[in-house]
Amino acid sequence: xxxxxxxxxxxxxxxxxxxxxxxxxxxxxxxxxxxxxxxxxxxxxxxxxxxxxxxxxxxxxxxxxxxxxxxxxxxxxxxxxxxxxxxxxxxxxxxxxxxxxxxxxxxxxxxxxxxxxxxxxxxxxxxxxxxxxxxxxxxxxxxxxxxxxxxxxxxxxxxxxxxxxxxxxxxxxxxxxxxxxxxxxxxxxxxxxxxxxxxxxxxxxxxxxxxxxxxxxxxxxxxxxxxxxxxxxxxxxxxxxxxxxxxxxxxxxxxxxxxxxxxxxxxxxxxxxxxxxxxxxxxxxxxx
Amino acid sequence: xxxxxxxxxxxxxxxxxxxxxxxxxxxxxxxxxxxxxxxxxxxxxxxxxxxxxxxxxxxxxxxxxxxxxxxxxxxxxxxxxxxxxxxxxxxxxxxxxxxxxxxxxxxxxxxxxxxxxxxxxxxxxxxxxxxxxxxxxxxxxxxxxxxxxxxxxxxxxxxxxxxxxxxxxxxxxxxxxxxxxxxxxxxxxxxxxxxxxxxxxxxxxxxxxxxxxxxxxxxxxxxxxxxxxxxxxxxxxxxxxxxxxxxxxxxxxxxxxxxxxxxxxxxxxxxxxxxxxxxxxxxxxxxxxxxxxxxxxxxxxxxxxxxxxxxxxxxxxxxxxxxxxxxxxxxxxxxxxx
Numbered sequence: 001x002x003x004x005x006x007x008x009x010x011x012x013x014x015x016x017x018x019x020x021x022x023x024x025x026x027x028x029x030x031x032x033x034x035x036x037x038x039x040x041x042x043x044x045x046x047x048x049x050x051x052x053x054x055x056x057x058x059x060x061x062x063x064x065x066x067x068x069x070x071x072x073x074x075x076x077x078x079x080x081x082x083x084x085x086x087x088x089x090x091x092x093x094x095x096x097x098x099x100x101x102x103x104x105x106x107x108x109x110x111x112x113x114x115x116x117x118x119x120x121x122x123x124x125x126x127x128x129x130x131x132x133x134x135x136x137x138x139x140x141x142x143x144x145x146x147x148x149x150x151x152x153x154x155x156x157x158x159x160x161x162x163x164x165x166x167x168x169x170x171x172x173x174x175x176x177x178x179x180x181x182x183x184x185x186x187x188x189x190x191x192x193x194x195x196x197x198x199x200x201x202x203x204x205x206x207x208x209x210x211x212x213x214x215x216x217x218x219x220x221x222x223x224x225x226x227x228x229x230x231x232x233x234x235x236x237x238x239x240x241x242x243x244x245x246x247x248x249x250x251x252x253x254x255x256x257x258x259x260x261x262x263x264x265x266x267x268x269x270x271x272x273x274x275x276x277x278x279x280x281x282x283x284x285x286x287x288x
Numbered sequence: 289x290x291x292x293x294x295x296x297x298x299x300x301x302x303x304x305x306x307x308x309x310x311x312x313x314x315x316x317x318x319x320x321x322x323x324x325x326x327x328x329x330x331x332x333x334x335x336x337x338x339x340x341x342x343x344x345x346x347x348x349x350x351x352x353x354x355x356x357x358x359x360x361x362x363x364x365x366x367x368x369x370x371x372x373x374x375x376x377x378x379x380x381x382x383x384x385x386x387x388x389x390x391x392x393x394x395x396x397x398x399x400x401x402x403x404x405x406x407x408x409x410x411x412x413x414x415x416x417x418x419x420x421x422x423x424x425x426x427x428x429x430x431x432x433x434x435x436x437x438x439x440x441x442x443x444x445x446x447x448x449x450x451x452x453x454x455x456x457x458x459x460x461x462x463x464x465x466x467x468x469x470x471x472x473x474x475x476x477x478x479x480x481x482x483x484x485x486x487x488x489x490x491x492x493x494x495x496x497x498x499x500x501x502x503x504x505x506x507x508x509x510x511x512x513x514x515x516x517x518x519x520x521x522x523x524x525x526x527x528x529x530x531x532x533x534x535x536x537x538x539x540x541x542x543x544x545x546x547x548x549x550x551x552x553x554x555x556x557x558x559x560x561x562x563x564x565x566x567x568x569x570x571x572x573x574x575x576x577x578x579x580x581x582x583x584x585x586x587x588x589x590x591x592x593x594x595x596x597x598x599x600x601x602x603x604x605x606x607x608x609x610x611x612x613x614x615x616x617x618x619x620x621x622x623x624x625x626x
Binding site: 024025027028031032034035036038039041042045099100102103105106107109110112113114115118121122123124125126128133134135136137139140155156158159162163164166167171174175191192195205209216219220222223238241245252255256259262263266267270 | 333337426431437544609
């Protein structure tokens with residue numbers, strides 16, 4: 001009986017009927033097109049000649065030109081903003097990953113007094129609207145002398161990035177069996193040694209997500225940067241870019257070209273980590 | 289469990305037991321040295337969480353307290369203390385109690401904005417989760433070109449939020465935006481997307497869905513991959529239909545991830561500032577303004593109304609705390625405790 005039913009089922013596990021395959025690919029291609037289109041359009045617009053953005057016509061390849069890029073790099077403060085953004089994002093990523101993983105590990109593994117409090121704090125912090133924090137935070141930063149300082153901005157970004165990252169790391173550590181920790185400790189490692197040498201390497205997919213998220217938080221943030229970095233040469237990309245499409249004057253050519261330049265580092269970081277983004281590393285580790 | 293680890297500090301030996309062991313002496317209270325005991329037992333955990341607590345406490349806790357205080361005063365740009373050159377102008381605002389709350393809660397504006405914010409959050413999170421889950425399940429299957437699809441589908445996440453907002457504002461532009469160009473090419477009339485309250489709302493929801501789906505997809509795909517394949521194989525051998533497998537293996541297997549991402553998604557969407565601020569600027573009129581953008585506008589346009597803005601902020605925070613508490617209760621009732 002069971003052998004008879006098993007035969008058709010075996011086929012469905014290996015592959016699908018052609019119709020199902022077409023539907024599946026059709027759905028995925030449609031979704032990919034939707035996700036890709038605005039970005040493609042951005043790149044195409046940026047390659048139009050100066051003022052080419054003023055037409056919606058779909059004839060874009062008429063006179064491709066790098067004019068917009070030349071203007072962004074040569075005639076604006078863009079390189080300075082880029083440097084500031086890179087510094088802030090890199091620092092936020094390194095510190096954010098380290099702090100989030102230790103915190104995540106502690107709340108995943110140890111039941112210590114204040115454990116629930118820490119978890120609540122991490123969750124509640126995510127709910128704070130910028131509107132309520134930004135004025136007092138500005139005063140605080142001014143008092144500490146951290147205005148117009150990249151470290152000040154990095155600390156502000158950490159308060160945004162770390163709670164989420166710690167939360168994500170905690171969820172991931174929860175899926176790593178405790179037997180692995182215990183094995184490490186039986187071998188004579190300290191709790192921190194266990195974390196650093198045994199658990200952290202297993203958590204690479206989650207670390208990648210955390211790093212990516214920290215980077216994107218810093219790279220794409222606007223509100224804090226606008227308020228804290230008022231000096232011309234301290235601006236980050238998110239602040240500077242707003243000048244290109246202001247209230248009274250806008251140049252979408254400059255904006256699209258710089259948007260492409262901003263998206264490149266983001267996409268590069270992304271391609272570096274995406275291999276780790278979704279992998280079944282733990283599943284393998286647990287079984288063996 | 290703890291005993292078997294021998295010389296290793298007892299802190300981490302048996303994480304499950306440590307709670308009971310750590311609390312017992314604390315309850316006895318008067319026993320000398322219990323702080324020292326707690327220190328030796330828990331210092332690893334504390335040392336690992338301290339940096340977060342300090343940074344978050346100083347940079348969120350203090351401004352929060354200050355914000356709550358401002359909401360009880362009548363502070364505006366005109367009467368807070370300032371230092372202009374060498375002249376120090378003292379603050380003249382005063383404590384007004386709950387007046388700000390009363391006037392906001394009794395105004396129709398608040399409830400109107402709240403209604404739209406709730407619709408915005410529910411529609412966005414529902415679509416994020418539904419589309420994200422569908423895509424994750426498709427990507428979880430053996431599909432040719434899976435890694436290519438994955439990269440393409442995650443792409444909106446890789447673009448900084450403010451850049452996306454600007455791109456979409458350009459796409460929605462009524463005169464030279466490509467969306468209207470396509471509508472015209474298809475023989476339909478151009479739509480003034482951002483000029484009409486209804487279409488403006490559709491536009492911002494569309495952008496936010498485009499932005500938020502990749503995160504849900506990645507998180508849920510991770511969840512799907514952590515479900516052991518053996519469960520599906522066993523179910524297939526037992527003759528379970530695809531729906532039964534989804535209902536009884538996939539859904540329970542995703543519970544932990546889902547509960548986290550839905551809560552986070554709700555909070556983020558509720559507070560989603562840049563999309564609405566950069567695309568519609570809250571307009572036309574106030575029609576697409578959610579609570580957060582309205583509070584920001586109070587604080588940073590015209591005569592800056594710090595106390596009014598702080599009051600809106602406190603109300604938003606209170607709403608979210610209530611939401612999270614109810615959500616957590618509901619989860620716990622179903623046996624999921626965090």
